[in-house]
Amino acid sequence: MTVPLIERFRDRLPVGAETPIVSLGEGSTPLLPAPRLSERLGVELWLKWEPANPSGSYKDRGMTVAVSKALERGASAVICASTGNTAASAAAYAARAGIRALVLQPEGAVASGKLAQSLMHGARVLEVRGSFDDALAAARALAERGTHALVNSLNPHRLEGQKTAVFEIVDELGAVPDVFVVPYGGGGNTVSYAKGLSELAERARLVSVQAADRRRTVASAIRIAEPAHREVVASLDVEISTVTDAQILEAWAQLAKLEGLFCEPSSAAGLAALTLDPPRGARVVATITGHGLKDPDAAARVAPEPLVVDPDPDAIAAAAAGA
Numbered sequence: 001m002t003v004p005l006i007e008r009f010r011d012r013l014p015v016g017a018e019t020p021i022v023s024l025g026e027g028s029t030p031l032l033p034a035p036r037l038s039e040r041l042g043v044e045l046w047l048k049w050e051p052a053n054p055s056g057s058y059k060d061r062g063m064t065v066a067v068s069k070a071l072e073r074g075a076s077a078v079i080c081a082s083t084g085n086t087a088a089s090a091a092a093y094a095a096r097a098g099i100r101a102l103v104l105q106p107e108g109a110v111a112s113g114k115l116a117q118s119l120m121h122g123a124r125v126l127e128v129r130g131s132f133d134d135a136l137a138a139a140r141a142l143a144e145r146g147t148h149a150l151v152n153s154l155n156p157h158r159l160e161g162q163k164t165a166v167f168e169i170v171d172e173l174g175a176v177p178d179v180f181v182v183p184y185g186g187g188g189n190t191v192s193y194a195k196g197l198s199e200l201a202e203r204a205r206l207v208s209v210q211a212a213d214r215r216r217t218v219a220s221a222i223r224i225a226e227p228a229h230r231e232v233v234a235s236l237d238v239e240i241s242t243v244t245d246a247q248i249l250e251a252w253a254q255l256a257k258l259e260g261l262f263c264e265p266s267s268a269a270g271l272a273a274l275t276l277d278p279p280r281g282a283r284v285v286a287t288i289t290g291h292g293l294k295d296p297d298a299a300a301r302v303a304p305e306p307l308v309v310d311p312d313p314d315a316i317a318a319a320a321a322g323a
């Protein structure tokens, strides 16, 4: 049986014997070598494959802690604003806990797979006329009324859970890598990684990668104009890197074609930054944050349409040769 993240790291998390554990078997995700990209970039590249979490993104690490703690305090409902993955995760853990989830998402801006997840888990999903930032402001205001526990990454329990990715990486490599690379949306995960490193009393380069056009990027998960954690990120020893949509899409396709890993576009932001400025000879861990199946429409925008053929071996052989 998969050991729940809270059990694996109990001594480093704010939980006690009285905390009810809400787990879906999160954490302990694969750390995969990336031989082809390593060769191309001249680095020793490892990929922390967070889509292996139960809802398909790294959010589950924080959500198991946030929902467990909310339950401990007697909450009967959670609320979040989301570009999709927080919502899918919150909805899944709320379902597991037997409590309600209210999701506020920017109208028409959430990938279809993520929306399907929230709906299937029984969350109440409301589309807010406005941006993610508007939805987050509304979620915070509602949470202050005391009816719902906020499970956005402003909730410190989320960050506590997410820092465990650093512990796993260091455990598995047997040493701290030279460089960690993560995508930068609201900045919660960046803060978590810095926290994880500091709790291990270790130092490494931490590169956090944002989209050049935060308001309109194709990478919908990091389409956040005003990062909630911007000030904290700025106060930390974090390098901010900026990449264009074209660079994100190129890195995204390379990962799928060269390493057999299909992530969502936002998750490739870190790889895009590495491609622009590879730290040659360094051991690098890039965290791949979410699964490609969450955003099939993004893939349809860049991938070729399949050819339609008759079930005739000659026609198929001819069509295949043209590939």
Ligand SMILES: Cc1ncc(COP(=O)(O)O)c(C=O)c1O
Pocket (backbone or CB within 6 Å): 057, 083, 084, 085, 086, 153, 183, 184, 185, 186, 187, 188, 189, 190, 221, 222, 264, 266, 267, 289, 290
């Ligand atoms: C797949 C994915 N990657 C990266 C991020 C950005 O993480 P953060 O907001 O913690 O900076 C998000 C946030 O929603 C996400 O869903």
